[in-house]
Amino acid sequence: MSTSDPLGEYLILSLPQSTNARKWLTESLNTGKQPLFNLKIPDFQSGTLDSLVQESEELAKIDQQLSASVSKVVDILNSVTDGSSTxxxxxxxxxxxxxxxxxxTSKYRLDKSINILVKLIASEAISLDNDVRASYQNYQTAKxxxxxxxxxxNGDLSIKSLHEIVKPEQFVLNSEHLTTILIAVPNNLVSDFKNSYETLTQFVIPRSAEVIAKDQEYTLYTVTLFKKFQxxxxxxxxxxxxxxxxxxIYSEETLNNLRKEFDLTKANELKSKNDLIRLSKTAYSEIFSQWVHIKCIRIYVESVLRYGLPPQxxxxxxxxxxxxxxNISKAKKELIEKFGYLGGAGYSNTSNLHEYASLVDTDYEPFVLYEFEII
Structure with a gap:
């Protein structure tokens, strides 16, 4: 699940037409305060009841998978847009x-079986999910x-690039035996450095230490010595x-490359970020749409299994x-009080089951009901 707060949530409810539920849902559920909409679900090529039972299990997995995909896309969008993406x-x-x-109907034709539709929709969503994950990884690398x-x-002198600081005359270059190295000395250890660098090893050139730069944390020195003791x-x-x-290592070619590195990596990071934002917005739109289509098939399948054929x-x-x-929990309780009879006597009288009550699935609703969180 996404770490973002939900923008809203729906209860998706399917009831037999014989219940004539719309008036009660509009006027009485939560004292008529909940906006109610019809969800238009077409008739599908149902197949056999055995095939619908198999599809029911597969749809539950895909529903959860697409929910996770949408959540992942939202988290990525929030991370790169500071949560400002609509x-x-x-x-x-x-x-x-x-x-x-x-x-x-143009993408998901209703003359195809439920099995084929589910595979088509799921494969499209999974492909997009993989594209977003790959793009996010590219962005993370560029970043x-x-x-x-x-x-x-912009770091301190112990880590920052020195191409804008050093000059060729500060180094012994092209010498067979001598070399110049750079030492970033913490400012509180400068006295220790001055007192001991010349005797740290053999063949350090006396008084060769020269201050090149200084910041709040470090003083940068050059020291010249024999290569053998470097x-x-x-x-x-x-x-x-x-x-x-x-x-x-002092090299004009290296320094020129370092000068370019910042601008190149900055441009690449910005391009990768913009590519990711565009792809993620497209993916949110497409995967969310595919998720709703899967929800509709799932509701249809569960309704047929619960209420029978023909689909009414x-x-x-x-x-x-x-x-x-x-108010979601309150609304669910009101729905069960009103339509609990659809689950049969065993469901509506669970309070009288006494020691057998633990055998009843407390997560089971007597009608088709799903929560649909929008993030």
Missing amino acids: RVVQSRSVFDYIENFQWN SNFLAADRKK QEFINLSREHKWHPRNDF FDNYLIKFQGANLK
Whole structure:
């Protein structure tokens, strides 16, 4: 489930047409405060009851899978847009899409069996879900590369890129025996450095330490010594809690590449982010639409299994939003009180079962009812 707060929620209710439930739902449920909409579900190629039982199990899994896909897309959108992205499905608000839902007969033809429709819709949604996950991974990589480049440009002297700081005359270049290394020394250890660097190893050039730059945390020095003792000097520097910048080798080509790195990674991060936002918005629209189509098939299948053939049942959307979200449990209890008789005597009289009451499935509703959270 998404970490975002729900924008609203619906109870999707299917009842036999013989109940004539609309008037009661409109006027009496929660004292008539809940907006009510008809959910238009077409007649499908039902097949056998055995096949519908199998489809029921598969639909439950796919319903949950698409719910998780939508939640994932929402979380991704929120993470890259600071939660400012609106929920649009097929160029309409998500609520308008649900409340005025129409089956997409051009994409999902009703002359196809339920089994084929379910596979088609699910495969499209899963493909989009995979595309979003791959795009998100690309963005995370681009973002990580940019943050690394940003640290190099704007971090302290122990980690930042030095291409805008050092100059060629500060280094011994093209020498067979000598080398110049950079040491970022914590400011509180500068005295220790000055007193000990010359004797840290053999063949350190006396008084070769030169201040190159300074920030709030570190002072950056160059030190010249014989190449033979470079690694030993680096190791002993770390023991003194100095920070050798042995990642830096003076090279004009390297410096030019470093100058470009920040701009390139920033541009790539921005492009990856924009690509991800576009794809995620498209994916939200498409996967949400596919999810609603799967919901409709699931409601139809469960209604046929519950109420029998021919399909003669009405489907409703009961809307909860804002302060009314807390009324869902109350509404479900009222629905059970009103329509509990549909579950038979064994259901409506569970209070009289005494020691056998634990055998009754307390999550079972006497009619077809699903909660549909909008995020």
